[in-house]
Amino acid sequence: MFSGPGGETSMNVIEIENLTHRFSDGTLGLDQVNLTVAQGEFVVIVGCNGSGKTTLLRHLNGLMMPDSGVVKIFGTPVSENPVRARQLVGMVFQDADTQIVGDTVYDDVAFGPENLHLERREVERRVAFALEAGGLTHLSDQRPHVLSGGEKRRLAIAGILAMESKILVFDEPFSNLDYPGVKQVMEQILALHRNGHTIVLTTHDLDKVIAHADRLIIMEKARVARDGTVHELISELEAFGVRAPCRCTMEAQEALCPN
């Protein structure tokens, strides 16, 4: 359970029990991972390359299935209904280019709702809402490949918003983005969090999200090595090969959250 700013508690939307995954070459991708994420939480997962971050994310919507253990989304095991999990857990991939499937921005956002076999009017309503939320309405007839890096990432986010996902999973959302792109994406992620979405995000660059994270998870060698608040774990980051946020970012965080 998660205590919100007002002291209220929320239900767990993600429950992971003893999750183990081994790749076909025998490498251990995840090793006995236990984790819960409450509704509305903003969770940041960090760790070196190969520590299991992306593998963990891909289990949340059934793109990978566990060798042992169970992943539950809103109480239902992912393995029982992967399509439901994919609808509830929207995933933004590291490389936005490979996530784009539509000929135009509009078509790309409509791809998800069309896969859900919704009525055409409902598809149109959802696409209009997602484009508006992503600030992409004026680009709806544009070809996705000519968008800037930040716009492509916002398009990917709009694509999952149109599926009305409750949990949004971001795999390295700031990679290959310039500063304006990072700002655009960060603003959108924060707006989604304010609207009640649960956010799970992996990054190598904690500076950008540290002030907003409710919780920090450090992964190492396919296991969850540490799980706690930013303040509890900040001093341990370097020991796990994760660059600690710079001092000025931390001071801003202190000013925001004195306790």
Next chain:
Amino acid sequence: MSELSVLHYRSGSSYFHRMDARFKLLGLALLSMAGLQAGPIGLGVLSLLVLTVFFITRLPVLDLARELRYFAVLLAFVWAARALSTPGDTALELAGLQFSRQGVYEGGLICWRLLMIACMGAGLVFVTRSSEIRWAVEWLLRPVPLIPARRISVMIGLIIRFLPMILDQARATAEAQRSRGMENRKNPVFRLIKFAVPLLRRTFENADQLAVAMDARCFNEERTEPELVSRPADWAALSVVLCICGVAIGF
């Protein structure tokens, strides 16, 4: 990279953009079949039609010519093979090879036909969303027994989606190799291998990533269908196409 490729759909409001995709696809099929039978006059009429479509849709012809340059190499081989293998009066003798007059004419005609079909295909892709082409294929195949129309339409949609991506990747690979002095290597086999291996590897990787991304957005064959509505203008266009096919075959 992709913005340089003309083999993508580009949104617009031209007559051809607004046409029902089923009529466009049917028209392309009919014109292609007629084009394969056409003589010089018929091909001239087809060429006029193609140029009109390019003009109305504002398709960048120079970009298209650049995209089709490898296809032009293939056409050159077809022409040379035909010119060399068709018996007749000698038109040209080069290094002991005899190009017959009839072969040169026949080869030119075949290349013209193939070029027209390629241009019409490019025009279709330029003015039609790939999702609409998929649904049009499925709609047209539905009455055919024993044909998995939906699966075929999905595969066609993926091919249309992947073609520009492969071209973009090929361009990026070629530029990366040129920047490292590949042009200094004269052995074409060496150059082909060094070009093809990374291109294929990257294409398969991209295909894999795209498949995962599509899975993550619940991709399946039972999707919301686009609204394909035929208008009187579509029937009028089909009538024009039928007339052009008649001219192409008749002359």
